[in-house]
Amino acid sequence: MFKDRIDAGLQLAEKLKRYKDKENVVILAIPRGGLPLGAIVAKSLNAKLDVALSKKIGHPFNKEFAIGAVSLNNIILDDDIEISISYIEKEKKRLREKLKKRLALYYRNRSPIALKDKIVVIIDDGIATGNTIRVTAQLVYDRRPEKIVIAIPVAPKSTVQKLNLASYIDEVVCLETPFNFQAVGQFYMDFDQVSDEEAIKILEEFYAQ
Template sequence: MFKDRIDAGKQLANKLHPYRDKGNVVILAIPRGGLPLGAIVARSLNAKLDVALSKKIGHPFNKEFAIGALSLHNIVLDDNIEISIEYIEKEKKRLREKLKKNQTKYFKNKSPIPLKDKMVIIVDDGIATGNTIRVTAQLAYDQKPKKIVVAIPVAPKLTVQKLQAAPYIDEVVCLETPFNFQAVGQFYMDFDQVSDEEAITIMNEFIA
């Protein structure tokens, strides 16, 4: 159990201490919930911070149930889920329009940090299916980084095993893999939603 995202970020930073002062480490935080942790980890490791923009694809009958995730450049879908191509194509178009707007909000006039030959640490406040992490890792992998690490406070054991088996992920750091996992929020005492404004403020303060 974590007090809040700050507590989880500090614990995660301690676990990632071997990456401190390496000079070529980039923390890729998944907004919005991953940014408070990502900023703490980046400061602790003396690393750069950036955001990875992606969206989960919800099931047509239950939007909270993720059947995949996408970025502006790639998409990951769960195996053995029978969903019509028409629905997937419609969601791709809708979600990528949102991503384009988010890209403008988060990056404004600057470009994302190049990841070639970098040690990339992808940070979120926790994961359930792992789809968002997977699409983010694939996006990073396409840029030919030196190493890709996934770092999260909590996740189901099976999800962690799937990430460990992915050929584009070199290491998975997960603080807790509870057997009774239902949702990320159940393992936080305070799990208030992080707004776009808060997330962007964190980015601006870090850059400054």
């Protein structure tokens, strides 16, 4: 469906071109996989680029299965999970320590962009449950933006419907909602992991131009 993240980013940029050259647009990429796409979209739209720091909370018996997500200020959990409060609290503390370290890494040479009264476009390379992007949207909503847009190349139809129902999200742009969705990577020919070092380099090169 997509050759790589560059291809997906170019296709997303085309879908978002109505936001081009608007002074108050901020592209907020979810590290690490969302940054290659976010940089392409921000450059195409002549917009600012920043990162959203959040982490998924994995199921205790399958860490890849997200049961929620956490940011430095918010936490979101699936409605129908039956997981002990002690596990959630332990994971929240552990993940927030990781996020604090990532915050120091990504903002070595600059400060986060203020999001008040901005059109904030939150970008990732694809989503499954949508929990990480939902907690990110909640975090952004608390900063009183003008509008919150979720932009992703691929996601299950049910997840897109869930995002559309969220009161704190104004618009969802999703290029593909395939029927047989198992994982984001199945819809990319090249889906190599993006390291923090690569993501930071993309961000620094964007602002060096």
